Amino acid sequence: MAAGEKTRVNEKTPEGATNPPGYRAIPIKFTxxxxxxxxxxxxxxxxxxGAKSGWxxxxxxxxLNVPPYCSEGCLAQLFSACGPVQSVSLHEKPDLSEMPKTTSSEFFSPKSVPGFQVAYVVFRKPASVPKAVALPGPLIASTESHPVKTGIEKWIADYADSLVDxxxxxxEVDKFMEEYDKKAAEEDAKAEAEEGVPDEEGWVKVTRKGRRPGLPRSEAASLRVLEKEKRKKARKELLNFYAWQHRETKMEHLAQLRKKFEEDKQRIALMRAQRKFRPY
Incomplete structure (x- = not known):
């Protein structure tokens, strides 16, 4: 290490925890x-x-380092001694967006993966933040007045929360579909208004809706279309796929020719008997 170079030493709490630079460690116990x-x-x-934040x-x-058993209500209870808490929001990682992420649906919101998370605790008064940072601890997560459910009680509560009304x-689904239909109608109206109008470069947008609608088919025309589709489907089918099918087809064809030959011979003989045969 070069002479005169300073190193940043992490502070330690009386309990033995190492504070990362800029943070203070607060001990917490489950019970x-x-x-x-x-x-x-x-x-x-x-x-x-220059950065913006919704908080x-x-x-x-x-x-940081919020354990899985600490819910939003549990954190609000832990820090309520420093002042009234306005809101608590848990995230899997620090939220760098401009506004806090809120889900408009309680049924279709993605479920967070259980694990250690980060939290944003918003107080009603600015003086509560220094008090929260200076909390001596240890804080108790599960108390008699505010117990944290564990074991079979937690499983029962999670199952009850998973049931949907x-x-x-x-x-909610009807409301979503109404908004979707309204948005689709607005997009269709906008597309119809822009259709046939050249843009800045002179191009005209052509869509399928701009085509001339066809005339309704009659019953006879529908039957002809069905027959055509049936013949097309029959042509696509594999006929005489195996060798024995080829042999049987040839034998059937030969038998039909012989039968027709015998019928022609009988017809000629009958015509001769009736003297109606005039070859020349």
Whole structure:
């Protein structure tokens, strides 16, 4: 290491956790009787200069290493001692978009993969953020007043949440289809308005809707079309695929020729008997 070069040393909490640069570790336990602690890494939410964010920087606490058993309600309860919490949002990774991602549907929203997540805790007052960063801990996730469901109770609750109300689902689907039909009608109207109108370069957009509609078919015309399709389908079928089918076809054809020859001989003999045979 060159002389005079400074290294950045991570701070350590009294509990032995290492703070990443810019973050503070807050110990958390699932229950009061738990011996070991889990650590949440928190800091005030800030964005780089020129970047936009939907989270208010002066009232938002950014939390890393959120365990799977900490839900949004659990985090709101943990940080409620610092001040009233406006909202809590969990994400699989830091949300770098301008606005927080919100799903308009409770039935068709993608389910998050359970695991460690990050959280954005928005307080109602800016003074609550420094208090949350300075929390001594350890925080207790599951208490008697606000227990966190585990085991079979959690499975039963998850199963109950997975059941969908058919009436609410029908209302949402009908609403979605109405919006879709309205959007499709607007697009069709826009396409009809633009059809036949040249653009800036002089090109004219031609669509299938611009074709002249054909006349309705009569019953006889429909039957002719069906017969034509039937003949076309029959031609496509593989006839006499095997060698024995070829032999049987030739034998049947030869038998028909012999039968026809005998019938012609009898007809000629009958005509001779009636003296109506005039070869010349």
């Amino acid at each position: 009061q009787d738990q011996a070991s602690c889990h650590f949440l890494y928190v800091k005030q939410h800030r964005v780089r200069g 208010p920087s002066d009232r938002t606490l950014f939390v 058919p009436e609410a689902l029908r209302v």
